[in-house]
Amino acid sequence: MILINLLxxxxxxxxxxxxxxxxxxxxxxxxxxxxxxxxxxxxxGVAAEVxxxxxxLSDTKAGLEPQVNYHxxxxxxxxxxQAREQLLDRITSSRVGWTRKLDELIELVNRQGEENYLxxxxxxxxxxxxNARSKVYGRLKAEGHTAESLSHVxxxxxxxxxxxxxxxxxPPHAPEGSASETDxxxxxxxxxxxxxxxxxxxxxxxxxxxxGTS
Amino acid sequence: xxxxxxxxxxxxxxxxxxxxxxxxxxxxxHQHEELDKKRAEADQLSVAIxxxxxxxxxxxxxxKTVIVxxxxxxxxxxxxxxxxxxxxxxxxxxxxxxxxxFNLESAKQNQxxxxxxxxxxxERVGYRLNFEADAFQFLAFLHRLESxxxxxxxxxxxxxxxxxxxxxxxxxxxxSITLDLETYVYVPRSVAKEARIDRxxxxxxxxxxxxxxxxxxxxxxxxxxxxxxxxxDPWIDPRVPAEEDGPGLTIQEQLAIVERLAEQAxxxxxxxxxxREADNVIEAMRSRTVLExxxxxxxxxxxxxxxxxxxxxxxxxxxxxxxxxxAVALVREEMEGDGGGLGxxxxxxxxxxxxxxxxxxxFEYELALQAFKTIExxxxxxxxxxxxxxxxxxxxxxxSVARNVIDFENVKLEIEGVAIQAEMRPVVLINGxxxxxxxxxxxxxxxxxxxxxxxxxAFRGMILGRILDPDPxxxxxx
Numbered sequence: 232m233i234l235i236n237l238l239x240x241x242x243x244x245x246x247x248x249x250x251x252x253x254x255x256x257x258x259x260x261x262x263x264x265x266x267x268x269x270x271x272x273x274x275x276g277v278a279a280e281v282x283x284x285x286x287x288l289s290d291t292k293a294g295l296e297p298q299v300n301y302h303x304x305x306x307x308x309x310x311x312x313q314a315r316e317q318l319l320d321r322i323t324s325s326r327v328g329w330t331r332k333l334d335e336l337i338e339l340v341n342r343q344g345e346e347n348y349l350x351x352x353x354x355x356x357x358x359x360x361x362n363a364r365s366k367v368y369g370r371l372k373a374e375g376h377t378a379e380s381l382s383h384v385x386x387x388x389x390x391x392x393x394x395x396x397x398x399x400x401x402p403p404h405a406p407e408g409s410a411s412e413t414d415x416x417x418x419x420x421x422x423x424x425x426x427x428x429x430x431x432x433x434x435x436x437x438x439x440x441x442x443g444t445s
Numbered sequence: 446x447x448x449x450x451x452x453x454x455x456x457x458x459x460x461x462x463x464x465x466x467x468x469x470x471x472x473x474x475h476q477h478e479e480l481d482k483k484r485a486e487a488d489q490l491s492v493a494i495x496x497x498x499x500x501x502x503x504x505x506x507x508x509k510t511v512i513v514x515x516x517x518x519x520x521x522x523x524x525x526x527x528x529x530x531x532x533x534x535x536x537x538x539x540x541x542x543x544x545x546x547f548n549l550e551s552a553k554q555n556q557x558x559x560x561x562x563x564x565x566x567x568e569r570v571g572y573r574l575n576f577e578a579d580a581f582q583f584l585a586f587l588h589r590l591e592s593x594x595x596x597x598x599x600x601x602x603x604x605x606x607x608x609x610x611x612x613x614x615x616x617x618x619x620x621s622i623t624l625d626l627e628t629y630v631y632v633p634r635s636v637a638k639e640a641r642i643d644r645x646x647x648x649x650x651x652x653x654x655x656x657x658x659x660x661x662x663x664x665x666x667x668x669x670x671x672x673x674x675x676x677x678d679p680w681i682d683p684r685v686p687a688e689e690d691g692p693g694l695t696i697q698e699q700l701a702i703v704e705r706l707a708e709q710a711x712x713x714x715x716x717x718x719x720x721r722e723a724d725n726v727i728e729a730m731r732s733r734t735v736l737e738x739x740x741x742x743x744x745x746x747x748x749x750x751x752x753x754x755x756x757x758x759x760x761x762x763x764x765x766x767x768x769x770x771x772a773v774a775l776v777r778e779e780m781e782g783d784g785g786g787l788g789x790x791x792x793x794x795x796x797x798x799x800x801x802x803x804x805x806x807x808f809e810y811e812l813a814l815q816a817f818k819t820i821e822x823x824x825x826x827x828x829x830x831x832x833x834x835x836x837x838x839x840x841x842x843x844x845s846v847a848r849n850v851i852d853f854e855n856v857k858l859e860i861e862g863v864a865i866q867a868e869m870r871p872v873v874l875i876n877g878x879x880x881x882x883x884x885x886x887x888x889x890x891x892x893x894x895x896x897x898x899x900x901x902x903a904f905r906g907m908i909l910g911r912i913l914d915p916d917p918x919x920x921x922x923x
């Protein structure tokens with residue numbers, strides 16, 4: 232049904248925005264306004280602060296960068312030197328100082344005189360190996376002679392096991408020997424032949440002992 | 446109609462509100478996301494800055510480390526060379542052998558020269574050396590190798606001893622030795638770019654203590670080989686020939702004697718160098734006196750050892766000849782060559798006379814004559830010098846005493862007995878004939894006095910006696 236208001240304009244009831252609607256609009260405006268205000272506060276307040284903080288930090292970092300680069304350069308240089316040092320350490324730790332060990336063996340043979348044993352050798356063989364899997368690191372072997380009595384072999388090997396040779400070598404193999412020749416034209420006439428066999432300790436053990444003695 | 450408009454308005458309002466709220470909500474959400482990102486970024490930056498600050502706090506220490514490393518790298522480069530430089534290495538081996546007293550017979554590069562592994566930064570360079578030397582020459586060589594600036598590792602060695610039958614007095618005992626050694630060549634995978642360090646020299650000077658400490662720690666060999674020190678070579682059979690007159694000196698005693706004399710011979714050599722380089726006449730005379738004294742003493746002992754054949758251990762005898770006899774003779778020869786025009790010095794004459802005196806007192810007449818012979822050829826020149834005339838006369842007198850005693854000892858006198866009775870001239874039975882005092886027994890030989898236990902003879906102006914011994918096997922002389 233269509234209603235037509237025939238009253239003159241002056242008599243007609245003035246059209247007002249309904250209160251409810253006004254309230255609705257106000258609520259809408261306040262919600263949207265609040266959101267907008269919050270956004271504005273975030274965008275122009277907090278975000279700006281964070282941005283400026285970030286700028287400060289970036290500037291600080293940029294300021295530190297040359298020093299850091301310099302540090303890194305030094306580190307890189309140092310690492311290369313270190314690598315060479317470590318390599319040197321690794322190579323040197325596997326070496327056996329044969330001068331020292333042979334000198335000690337000669338000293339031992341000479342030190343005791345002829346009373347305990349008169350020992351001399353027919354040959355000498357020494358070898359350094361690096362076979363960690365089979366735990367074989369090398370050896371020193373010699374065919375020795377002693378005079379008069381087989382007990383001299385035991386005396387000698389006992390002295391070997393107590394000497395400085397043990398820094399590098401394990402204990403000698405058990406004493407054994409056989410009478411080899413008798414020459415009445417020489418003093419002493421009767422001699423015994425015995426094997427001297429010493430196994431090298433591992434490079435780590437040798438290094439530890441070196442540290443301990445140095 | 447109105448109702449419819451209202452409704453529309455509400456719808457429009459609602460829609461607008463929702464759209465706006467959603468837009469603003471999205472904007473806020475987006476803003477917050479951005480903020481979170483930026484905050485996270487800021488946090489990251491803060492952490493990074495803190496780490497970098499911490500890092501650069503260590504820069505001064507790192508600078509020190511790098512300075513020490515740079516300075517010690519020269520030493521490491523020496524030890525672990527980055528150049529193969531094989532020519533120089535071989536030259537060094539040859540030089541070491543020569544300095545140790547032998548020559549290399551062969552030096553062959555090992556075929557298994559290789560890189561440690563694909564990852565490793567070094568290459569092995571191996572050599573096999575063959576040579577002949579005694580144990581101490583070998584040790585001296587090993588010591589030179591192991592204490593060489595460039596790192597050398599001996600990986601294996603074999604020594605075959607010189608057989609006893611192959612040794613003679615003249616030969617040096619030569620063992621046959623094979624030595625495998627390795628040196629290393631540094632092959633860096635990356636090259637160190639040197640960072641610029643301000644006031645480097647100044648900082649280095651401040652770290653000089655640390656640098657030298659590290660340098661010495663890096664040096665590999667810490668053992669000093671001190672040579673033979675009177676020890677026998679354990680690869681030589683030390684047994685001595687059996688002697689009929691019982692055992693003589695032990696091997697250790699013989700070696701000790703030779704060691705002592707070798708040191709004395711070196712001392713004589715030093716004294717000769719000092720005397721030769723003296724700045725002025727007084728200094729020359731003084732040092733020459735010291736030299737003559739030392740030389741006479743060692744020559745006296747050498748003569749005694751040779752006469753008594755004290756050195757039965759072949760190694761000791763060989764060393765004695767080489768390091769004592771030859772060394773002393775060489776000094777004597779040089780002295781004579783140097784001052785030959787002037788004849789022997791007063792000190793030499795005096796020392797020789799004293800040595801002869803000592804020999805005569807010890808009944809070592811042959812040694813006294815040998816001492817005289819060392820200067821006999823130059824006495825004619827010395828006699829022209831008034832200051833030396835008396836000394837020369839004394840020497841000739843001592844020579845004649847020694848000669849006369851030796852000649853007297855060589856006269857065959859079999860004294861069979863003496864007869865001494867009261868109021869009768871004593872009689873002695875010599876070589877089957879009886880003689881009394883004052884009678885001539887042979888040329889220049891007159892009986893001077895006859896006693897119960899002794900017969901004295903006048904021989905070339907000297908009174909010499911023969912002791913009568915109840916045991917006819919012994920015939921000691923006075």
